[in-house]
Amino acid sequence: MLHTMSETVIVAALKRGNLRRAVELILDTYQDEVYGYCASLVGSAESGGVYQQVLVTALEELPTFNGVVSIRAWLYGVARRVVLRFQQEGKASPEPVPSGPTGGEDLPGLRPTDVELESCFSGLDSVPRELLQLTLWHGLLLSEAAYITGRSLPEARRLAAEGLSALSGDLQRQRGAPS
């Protein structure tokens, strides 16, 4: 509800051509969660720089925002692209899915606290895992997660459902396995 209200105000500012106001509202509303998203993908050491790059890229692209998705989902999309570029500059990875923090960093607050779930979750394929993270951790709609990852809605739904089912099966197996 709060997001919807902010979206309306931001879009109104953009329509009036008041880019500064729109940027201030975007920062006030989405700064923490987009920063958190970047940190969850690149780790806390790099998150500051990457987040600044996300902001600069978003500012460049904001006038061309066409309203196909919410500003929030659009920002996540920009962040994901910047993170991918950042990761590809560091290592030549053909896989178009941002990987998690590298180097086995110990990042307080970045890891799930549920150890059993964490091991099953990290065993998932990267695409379903990313879709589940976007929808269940970041509270995005499945259609928005599909947009961010560049997939069709039916495909994203199928992959996320398969991921969730696989996760459920793995958790059951872990529970049934002798310790």
Added chain:
Amino acid sequence: MTTPTPHIVEPDEVRILDEHGCLTLEAMCFTTQLQPEHRAVVERHIRSCAVCAQQQMGLARVTERVRAARPRVPVPGEAKALARQVALRTLALRRAHKSKSRSRGDWRSTARLRALPRRQPWYRSQVFWAVTLLGLAGAVLVAVLAILLL
């Protein structure tokens, strides 16, 4: 720019029931995000099929467990302030650059509009040169005649 919609409007080709008449996995997960008519079918089926109801409950439990394990990332205050500063400075720079290029653009566009032959200065006109040449020729003629008469 158009008004944003809360989610992408896209034909939702979700298959609700499988060949056995039970709910598909896609229909069981993310049911709340299905279109109302699809959601109604799922809810009706769940009321009559214990197997699907149980499976959906299991998936819902896992969904909640994943949701609860969401990592919380503390955002350092200085990082926030710095990012805000960078964003506003970029915006100011962009605006300055835009106004500069706009003024350059205006000049260019007016020059394009003035692509018609421009008025030449008076000393470059053909009439000026014709009069000057005639004057010189007259002066030469007068000088020659004066020499001959003297």
